[in-house]
Amino acid sequence: MSELESFSDLFQNKLFRIPDYQRGYAWKQSQLVDFWDDLVHLQEGRYHYTGLLSLKAVPKTETNKWNNDQWLINNRGYKAYHVVDGQQRLTTFSILMNEILTFVKGLEENDGKTEDEIVISYETLTSIRSKYISQKRPPQNMVTTYLFGYEMDNPSADYLIHKVFGEPHSGSMKETYYTQNLKFAKTFFSDCLENLFKSEGLDGIEKLYHKLAFQLMFNIHEIEEDYDVFVAFETMNNRGKKLSNLELLKNRLIYLTTLYDDDQLDSTDKDELRKKINNSWKEVYYQLGRNQNSPLADDEFLRAHWTIYFQYTRNTGNDYINFLLNKFSALNIFEKHIVLLEEETIEPINDDPLKDDDGEEIIEEDFSVNVSKLAPHEIRGYVNSLKDISEYWYMSYFPEHGDINTEEKIWLHRLNRIGIGYFRPLIAISLLPEQNITVDERVMLFKAIERFIFVCFRMGTFQSSYKSSFYYREGRDLYQGDITVHDIIKSLNESVEEDLNTALKNFSTKMDTRFSKHEGFYSWRDLKYLLYEYEYEKAMHSGIKKVGWEPFTTIEKDRVSIEHILPQTPTKWYWRNQFRQFTGDEIKTLSGSLGNLLPLSQSVNSSLQNDSFPDKKSVNTPGRRGYRDGSHSEIEVSDQEEWNATTILNRGLKLLNFIENRWDFSFEGEQEKLDLLHIGFVKEEREDVEEIPEEITLTLDEIPTTNGAEMTISEFQLDFWTNFINYCTEIGRESEIASRSPYSHNYYDVKFSNKNYHIFFNIIGSDIIRVGIYIYNENVFKLIEQQKDKIEQICGFELDWYTSKEDSVAKRVLYSSTTDLRDRSNYHQNFDWLISHYDKLKRALDVVEPL
Structure with a gap:
C-alpha cells in the first residue's frame, strides 16, 4: 500500500483503461450529489480521503494493440494500467474535470481565446487538459490519446470520447444503460458549475478545480502480476455499489477463458471466445437500456434466461446466480475428464487382433486427452443465447419497437397491461425467428396466456407462483424443440377449464368481503383492466379510439379514474329522491356495484362531483364537459334517461356478459351473476315510497343580503x-x-x-x-x-x-x-x-x- 496520492499525483505519466471484464459507469444522482457535496464543502487546505484505487499494470504484449496510445507508451514513458477497483470515482473525476474546462472556455469573457490563452489557478486550460484528459500527437495533431477511458471494444468507449469529452466526428453509436449514466453525469456537473458560477463567480470555479486536483486523496494499490485480478475484481467491487449478477457473471466468464490449457483452447481461440462474451454483453446492455426512459432490470433478464436455458426447479429458482456461478466456475475448468481418441491407422489383416504376424501379443495404447469438465463451446453457446434472446426480451416489453404483426403488438400490449409475470420468458422465446412460429400461432399463444392470467390470477387470486415451474419448463422445452407452441396453448386452455370453478368461487368470496366493507367492485384492483377492455372493444367496433391505456395508470391532471355514477355520498335531492325506497346500506351497495362504475377523466369527475344524473350527462358550463362528450363507455351511459337501481343492475349484467364473451367462459346462470353484483334486492317487490319534494332540498337557514x-x-x-x-x-x-x-x-x-x-x-x-x-x-x-x-x-x-x-x-x-x-x-x-x-x-x- 503506497502513501496517499492526489489526482494530480495519480495522473503523472499514466494511462488508465477500464478492462472488458468491468461493468460500465453505474453512478446515479445520489452518488453524484455526495461527490459534489464532499468537494464543495471541503475546506481550503484540508484533504478528503476518497478510498482505495486498485490498479494493475498492462503488459506491453497487450498495449501493442492500443494503436493511438503507442506514442505515449513507447516514446513518452507513459505506463498503462487497468483499473480494477475505483473506476466509478475515476470516471466521475474525468467527467467533472472536462466539464470545468468546457465551462471556463465557454465564458463570455473567453470568447475567441484559445485554451493556451485561458488561465485558471495559474494553469492554462491546455496544460490542464494534457495532464488529465487528452494529448495530441505532434506534429500533425491528428491522433488524440485520452488518458482515461474504456478499452475500445466497449460501447462506453466511443460515448465517453465523443459525447462526454466532445471529440468530433463520432458517427452513429448505440446508447446503453451505462451511456445514459455518463450523459446524466455530464449534464449534472454542467448544471452544478453554472449554479456555482452564479453564486461565487470564477473564483468559486478555480477553488473547485484546486480541490478536485489536489485535495482528494487516495491509497493506490498496484496488483502484482501473478495475482488473480478477476477474483480481486469480484471481491473489491462488492464493497461499494454492489455488482449486479449480470455484471458479476460477465467477469467470471472472461476469467474462465484465461484458464483453459493451450492444447484445449489456444490463444487465438481464447481471444475469439472473449470477444464473443464482450459482444454478447454489449448487445444485452444495449437492449436492456434501449428505452432510456424505462431501462430493463438486468438481473431479471438473467434469471429469466436461466429458466429458459437450464432445467428449472423450484429448489434453485431463488438462487439462480449461485447455480450459474457454480456452473461457470474455475473448478469446472481445472477438473478434467479423459476423452479417448481414435488413432487413424491402417491395420494389417490379422485373424487375431491381439497378436502380430509373429504371434506376439500387442499391447494396446490409449490415445487420450484431458479435457475440462466445462467445455469452451458451453460458454460460447450460453453467451450466444443471452445475446439472441435479449432483443426479444426487450420486444416483449416494447412491442411497438419490434418488427412484428399489428395484432401481435396489440396482444403484447394487452399482456403488459394485465401483467405478464412469469410468462415473459416463454413469450420472448416465441418471438425468436428460429422457432418458426407463425403470426397466427403466436396470437393464439398470447390469447391463451392472457386468458389464463385473467381467470386464475385477476379473478381467482391464485398465488402469483401458481404453475410457474411448469410453464418455465414449457418455455425451455419449446426453446429446445421438445414441444410445439400448440402443446402449450392446449395446456393453458385446459388449465383454465380445470381451475375455473375454483377461480370463480374465490372471486365471489373476495367480492363478498369487499361489499362487507362498502367498497364493492371499486376496490378490485383489476377493475381498470376490465373497463379498459370494455372501452377498447367499443372503440374497435366504432373505429374511433377515445381513451388510451396510459391515462388509466398515470397520475396527472387528465388521467382516468374509476368513479361512481350514483355518488358514494348522495346528498343531492336528485339522488336521495331517485333511491328513496332503499336503505342507507343498500344505497352504499348499489354505489359499489359493477354497473355503477365508470371510467372518467379526473378533470371531469372533479367538476361533476355529486351533480344529478341529467347534469352529469350534459354540461352546458364553458370549460366543463359531461358524459355525452366523453369515452364510448360514458356515451353509452349518457343514453340512459335516468340513473336508478334497475339501470345499475342491467349495466352490471351487461359487463358480466362481456366478461363471459371476452374470456370465453360462463358463470353458473343468472343467480351467480346477481350474487356477484350483490344487488339482487333490486328485483324485490317493494311498496312505492312517496317522492321527496324538491322544495325540502337542504338549503342554508337564511341567505342574507350580505354576500x-x-x-x-x-x-x-x-x-x-x-x-x-x-x-x-x-x-x-x-x-x-x-x-x-x-x-x-x-x-x-x-x-x-x-x-x-x-x-x-x-x-x-x-x-x-x-x-x-x-x-x-x-x-x-x-x-x-x-x-x-x-x-x-x-x-x-x-x-x-x-x-x-x-x-x-x-x-x-x-x-x-x-x-x-x-x-x-x-x-x-x-x-x-x-x-x-x-x-x-x-x-x-x-x-x-x-x-
Whole structure:
C-alpha cells in the first residue's frame, strides 16, 4: 500500500483503461450529489480521503494493440494500467474535470481565446487538459490519446470520447444503460458549475478545480502480476455499489477463458471466445437500456434466461446466480475428464487382433486427452443465447419497437397491461425467428396466456407462483424443440377449464368481503383492466379510439379514474329522491356495484362531483364537459334517461356478459351473476315510497343580503364553518365530521380514533378549498408514504405529499381544488366537495395497513 496520492499525483505519466471484464459507469444522482457535496464543502487546505484505487499494470504484449496510445507508451514513458477497483470515482473525476474546462472556455469573457490563452489557478486550460484528459500527437495533431477511458471494444468507449469529452466526428453509436449514466453525469456537473458560477463567480470555479486536483486523496494499490485480478475484481467491487449478477457473471466468464490449457483452447481461440462474451454483453446492455426512459432490470433478464436455458426447479429458482456461478466456475475448468481418441491407422489383416504376424501379443495404447469438465463451446453457446434472446426480451416489453404483426403488438400490449409475470420468458422465446412460429400461432399463444392470467390470477387470486415451474419448463422445452407452441396453448386452455370453478368461487368470496366493507367492485384492483377492455372493444367496433391505456395508470391532471355514477355520498335531492325506497346500506351497495362504475377523466369527475344524473350527462358550463362528450363507455351511459337501481343492475349484467364473451367462459346462470353484483334486492317487490319534494332540498337557514365578499376574513371563515356544521347536521354527518364548534379560522379539524393523524379541511383566500391529512410525526408519515400508490388508487385523486417544511416534525398531505368560496350560493357545492373527499380519504386510510 503506497502513501496517499492526489489526482494530480495519480495522473503523472499514466494511462488508465477500464478492462472488458468491468461493468460500465453505474453512478446515479445520489452518488453524484455526495461527490459534489464532499468537494464543495471541503475546506481550503484540508484533504478528503476518497478510498482505495486498485490498479494493475498492462503488459506491453497487450498495449501493442492500443494503436493511438503507442506514442505515449513507447516514446513518452507513459505506463498503462487497468483499473480494477475505483473506476466509478475515476470516471466521475474525468467527467467533472472536462466539464470545468468546457465551462471556463465557454465564458463570455473567453470568447475567441484559445485554451493556451485561458488561465485558471495559474494553469492554462491546455496544460490542464494534457495532464488529465487528452494529448495530441505532434506534429500533425491528428491522433488524440485520452488518458482515461474504456478499452475500445466497449460501447462506453466511443460515448465517453465523443459525447462526454466532445471529440468530433463520432458517427452513429448505440446508447446503453451505462451511456445514459455518463450523459446524466455530464449534464449534472454542467448544471452544478453554472449554479456555482452564479453564486461565487470564477473564483468559486478555480477553488473547485484546486480541490478536485489536489485535495482528494487516495491509497493506490498496484496488483502484482501473478495475482488473480478477476477474483480481486469480484471481491473489491462488492464493497461499494454492489455488482449486479449480470455484471458479476460477465467477469467470471472472461476469467474462465484465461484458464483453459493451450492444447484445449489456444490463444487465438481464447481471444475469439472473449470477444464473443464482450459482444454478447454489449448487445444485452444495449437492449436492456434501449428505452432510456424505462431501462430493463438486468438481473431479471438473467434469471429469466436461466429458466429458459437450464432445467428449472423450484429448489434453485431463488438462487439462480449461485447455480450459474457454480456452473461457470474455475473448478469446472481445472477438473478434467479423459476423452479417448481414435488413432487413424491402417491395420494389417490379422485373424487375431491381439497378436502380430509373429504371434506376439500387442499391447494396446490409449490415445487420450484431458479435457475440462466445462467445455469452451458451453460458454460460447450460453453467451450466444443471452445475446439472441435479449432483443426479444426487450420486444416483449416494447412491442411497438419490434418488427412484428399489428395484432401481435396489440396482444403484447394487452399482456403488459394485465401483467405478464412469469410468462415473459416463454413469450420472448416465441418471438425468436428460429422457432418458426407463425403470426397466427403466436396470437393464439398470447390469447391463451392472457386468458389464463385473467381467470386464475385477476379473478381467482391464485398465488402469483401458481404453475410457474411448469410453464418455465414449457418455455425451455419449446426453446429446445421438445414441444410445439400448440402443446402449450392446449395446456393453458385446459388449465383454465380445470381451475375455473375454483377461480370463480374465490372471486365471489373476495367480492363478498369487499361489499362487507362498502367498497364493492371499486376496490378490485383489476377493475381498470376490465373497463379498459370494455372501452377498447367499443372503440374497435366504432373505429374511433377515445381513451388510451396510459391515462388509466398515470397520475396527472387528465388521467382516468374509476368513479361512481350514483355518488358514494348522495346528498343531492336528485339522488336521495331517485333511491328513496332503499336503505342507507343498500344505497352504499348499489354505489359499489359493477354497473355503477365508470371510467372518467379526473378533470371531469372533479367538476361533476355529486351533480344529478341529467347534469352529469350534459354540461352546458364553458370549460366543463359531461358524459355525452366523453369515452364510448360514458356515451353509452349518457343514453340512459335516468340513473336508478334497475339501470345499475342491467349495466352490471351487461359487463358480466362481456366478461363471459371476452374470456370465453360462463358463470353458473343468472343467480351467480346477481350474487356477484350483490344487488339482487333490486328485483324485490317493494311498496312505492312517496317522492321527496324538491322544495325540502337542504338549503342554508337564511341567505342574507350580505354576500361573503362583503365580510371580513374572520366573519367569512366563521360563516362558512357555521353553515358547514349545520349542513352536516341536516344530512346526519355531524357526529362523524362536524362535532366541533365553528371558529373563525381557515381550517376545520376532523379527529377520530387514530392517535397518529387526523383529517382537516382548509379554505384559502377566496378560491382554494382543500382536504388533507395532518400527520403528527415523521416516522408515521414515512409509513403512510410507503402506501402512497394504494392510497391514491383508492381515493381516485393525486395527493400533494411534500408541502411541509423539511425540518417540520408534523407533515401535511394535501388535495386542493379551486372554487368561488365567497359566493354563498356555492356553499352546498363546496360542502359536498369536502364531505365526498373526506369519505374517499378516510376510506383509503382505513384500507391501508393500520398505524
